[in-house]
Amino acid sequence: MSAADHEGHDKQTVYVVDDDPSARDSLCWLLATEDIVSSAYESAESFLEHWRSEWSGCILVDVRMPGKSGLQLQDELNARSSLMPVIVLTGHADVPVAIRAMKQGAYDFLEKPYSDDELLNSVKSALQREREISNAESEKARAARALENLTERENEVMRLVVAGKTNKLIGAQLGISEKTVEIHRSRVMEKTGASSLSELVRICLLLEA
Amino acid sequence: MSAADHEGHDKQTVYVVDDDPSARDSLCWLLATEDIVSSAYESAESFLEHWRSEWSGCILVDVRMPGKSGLQLQDELNARSSLMPVIVLTGHADVPVAIRAMKQGAYDFLEKPYSDDELLNSVKSALQREREISNAESEKARAARALENLTERENEVMRLVVAGKTNKLIGAQLGISEKTVEIHRSRVMEKTGASSLSELVRICLLLEA
DNA sequence: GCCATTGTAGGGGTATTCCCTGATTATATT
DNA sequence: AATATAATCAGGGAATACCCCTACAATGGC
Numbered sequence: 001m002s003a004a005d006h007e008g009h010d011k012q013t014v015y016v017v018d019d020d021p022s023a024r025d026s027l028c029w030l031l032a033t034e035d036i037v038s039s040a041y042e043s044a045e046s047f048l049e050h051w052r053s054e055w056s057g058c059i060l061v062d063v064r065m066p067g068k069s070g071l072q073l074q075d076e077l078n079a080r081s082s083l084m085p086v087i088v089l090t091g092h093a094d095v096p097v098a099i100r101a102m103k104q105g106a107y108d109f110l111e112k113p114y115s116d117d118e119l120l121n122s123v124k125s126a127l128q129r130e131r132e133i134s135n136a137e138s139e140k141a142r143a144a145r146a147l148e149n150l151t152e153r154e155n156e157v158m159r160l161v162v163a164g165k166t167n168k169l170i171g172a173q174l175g176i177s178e179k180t181v182e183i184h185r186s187r188v189m190e191k192t193g194a195s196s197l198s199e200l201v202r203i204c205l206l207l208e209a
Numbered sequence: 210m211s212a213a214d215h216e217g218h219d220k221q222t223v224y225v226v227d228d229d230p231s232a233r234d235s236l237c238w239l240l241a242t243e244d245i246v247s248s249a250y251e252s253a254e255s256f257l258e259h260w261r262s263e264w265s266g267c268i269l270v271d272v273r274m275p276g277k278s279g280l281q282l283q284d285e286l287n288a289r290s291s292l293m294p295v296i297v298l299t300g301h302a303d304v305p306v307a308i309r310a311m312k313q314g315a316y317d318f319l320e321k322p323y324s325d326d327e328l329l330n331s332v333k334s335a336l337q338r339e340r341e342i343s344n345a346e347s348e349k350a351r352a353a354r355a356l357e358n359l360t361e362r363e364n365e366v367m368r369l370v371v372a373g374k375t376n377k378l379i380g381a382q383l384g385i386s387e388k389t390v391e392i393h394r395s396r397v398m399e400k401t402g403a404s405s406l407s408e409l410v411r412i413c414l415l416l417e418a
Numbered sequence: 419g420c421c422a423t424t425g426t427a428g429g430g431g432t433a434t435t436c437c438c439t440g441a442t443t444a445t446a447t448t
Numbered sequence: 449a450a451t452a453t454a455a456t457c458a459g460g461g462a463a464t465a466c467c468c469c470t471a472c473a474a475t476g477g478c
Contacts, residue, residue, distance in 0.1 A: 064334040093304045099318045102311035109308045151424065164405030166464065179462095180426055186466070196373025197465095312447070360454060375434065386457055387434095393455085 012127050013057040014038040017073065018089070019049045019065040027060060030116055036123065044068035049074055056134055058085040058107065058126040060119075063097055071097065074104050083133050085126035090112075139162070143203045146192040154191070157184040162204045222266040223247040223338050226256045226282065227298070228274040236269060239325055245332065253277035257285055264293065264341055267316065267335040269328075272299040272306055280306065283313050292342050294335035298323075352412045355401040363400070366393040370406070371413045 015032055016025045017037055022039040031038045037057075041047035045067050047059075059077075063070040074086050085107035090097065098109050107129065108122045150158065160170045167185065171178040194200040223240055225247055227233045233249040240247045246266075250256035254276050256268075268286075272279040283295050294316035299306065307318050314337065317331045359367065367373040369379045374392065403409040 087218045093302065095302045095304055095307045095318075095320055098304050099311065102308065103317070108312070109304075111304055153425065162407055164407040168464080176425085177427055179428060182466075183426085189466095196404050198371055198373040198410050201407050202414065205411065205414055362455065377434080384454085388458060389456055391436075392457095398436095 010054065010056050011037060012130065013055065014123055014127070015047065015055070015057060015059045015084075016040045016061075017042075017044060017059065017065075017070070018062040019043060020062070027119075030119065031123065034120055034124075037129075044070070044073035044076070047073065050083075051080070052108065053080070053082065055084065056088060056130065058123060058130055060087050060089060060123070063088055063090040063094075063101070064092075071101055071104065074101065078104060083130075085130050085135060087122055087126055096099075140206055142185070143192075143206045146203065147207065149191050151189060154184050154188050157181055158188045158192075158200070158204070161188070162183055164200050219263065219265050220246060220256065221339065222264065223332055223336070224264070224266060224268045224293075225249045225270075226251075226253060226268065226274075226279070227271040228252060229271070232271070234327075239328065240332065243329055243333075245336075253279070253282035253285070256282065260286075260289070260291075261317070262289070262291065265296040265339065267296060267332060267339055269296050269298060269332070272297060272310070273301075273305075280310055280313065283315065287313060292339075292346060294339050296331055296335055319385065349415055352401075352415045355412065356416065358400050359397060363393045363397050366390055367397045367401075367413070370394055370397070371410050 014036055016024050016027045016031075018040070019042055020026070021042070024042070028038045028040055040052070043065060044061070048068075052150075061070040061073055068076070070074060070088055070090075074088070077084070077086065086105070087108045087110065087113065088098075088101045088106045089110050091112045093111060101109050107126045110118060110122060117207045147155070147158075155173065160173065164171070167178050167181040174181070189195075189200065192200060192203055194203060223245055225233050225236045225240075227236070227249075228251055229253070233251070235250055237247045247290070252274060253270070257277075268282075270279040270282055277285070279297055279299075282335060283297070286293070286295065295314070296317045296319065297307075297310040297315045298319050298321065300321045302320060307329065310318050316335045319327060356364070356367075366379060369382065374382070376387045376390040382392045383390070398404075398409065401409060401412055402413060
């Protein structure tokens with residue numbers, strides 16, 4: 001937990017996507033008063049063009065915009081497996097839109113006029129959430145990187161090891177010598193950096209779920 | 210997966226909570242056409258009175274009702290750690306209510322008039338979801354039951370075993386003989402029913418998260 | 419042809435786990 | 449007082465895992 005804080009996170013940024021320049025400006029200004037870094041885009045398209053999966057922070061997006069709407073932007077981000085919380089802003093009461101946004105995984109949905117406090121609270125909580133998600137994801141990514149260097153055979157052996165089988169059983173099942181299993185097994189431990197069977201099991205479970 | 214289906218599930222029931230008798234009747238009738246068992250309540254209070262945590266299925270609740278509203282019912286169920294999906298029904302477009310319902314974890318939010326198909330699709334998908342949640346929960350419960358029979362010492366030893374330490378290290382750390390650790394360890398395996406270290410790790414991880 | 423990688427296998431040794439029997443002490447329950 | 453449970457420790461032995469070494473065949477790239 002404590003170690004994860006000073007890990008590979010770029011500083012969190014709030015990405016403001018709104019076609020109305022004055023709305024963008026006032027949002028960015030408001031965020032700046034709380035020392036929150038923001039970055040503004042005038043359309044969903046221009047945001048998506050620049051978007052990088054490594055970005056850290058959250059997104060503030062207006063529903064009604066020329067071109068792609070806020071909901072379509074959300075869709076596209078979901079398709080790209082973005083895990084960044086999205087806060088949807090809207091000027092008009094529209095239940096179906098609100099429901100769709102929430103079901104698409106919006107972190108929050110604010111109707112104008114909203115108070116500065118409402119917005120800031122929502123943003124801060126979204127940033128906090130993103131930090132947690134991001135930490136969990138970087139652990140997963142580290143595990144995945146460790147596993148992708150394994151050869152097919154090593155992977156096969158690893159799965160059986162994690163399933164709790166002994167080297168002897170694994171050898172019999174794969175039609176190879178127990179000795180060979182030993183070697184694959186030790187390579188697995190070496191490549192994954194796991195110092196114990198428990199760690200190896202943890203790594204594998206992290207990627208199954 | 211296949212084994213979980215014929216497990217301790219009571220048959221799934223859709224709990225209909227609505228103060229309007231004709232609405233209740235038409236919902237129950239509609240559900241019956243798809244062979245879905247339903248049970249109707251005229252108020253949040255009467256539903257909560259009968260509610261049992263073992264119930265399996267989902268809840269269809271109207272927002273506007275005399276006494277506790279649908280949202281308050283949702284609150285109360287959350288407080289009681291209910292994991293049953295809640296589908297909120299409403300007659301009037303009201304964004305804040307819809308947002309609140311979704312943020313409180315509603316599975317869906319339907320505005321009248323909704324089509325029969327919309328409702329049935331939502332219900333069926335909620336029931337499917339509940340089945341998954343319920344299976345996952347019963348696994349967790351089984352693991353918890355296994356662990357709560359452990360003595361303090363056994364629990365202590367188990368944590369260290371799962372942390373990947375050897376019996377020797379555990380003995381040193383707890384100031385007891387390696388032999389004694391062996392015994393606690395084997396009791397842990399026996400009581401939890403784990404047939405390998407991997408299984409034990411799985412069980413523990415299931416309850417940490 | 420040479421070299422790196424991968425998969426295979428054995429010898430030999432040490433460490434660890436796992437299972438058996440047997441025992442002592444304390445505490446709580448009956 | 450007798451019984452049960454929990455926690456402690458010991459010896460011995462079988463099975464397993466882990467680590468060192470050497471070795472060979474196939475594969476593909478330089």
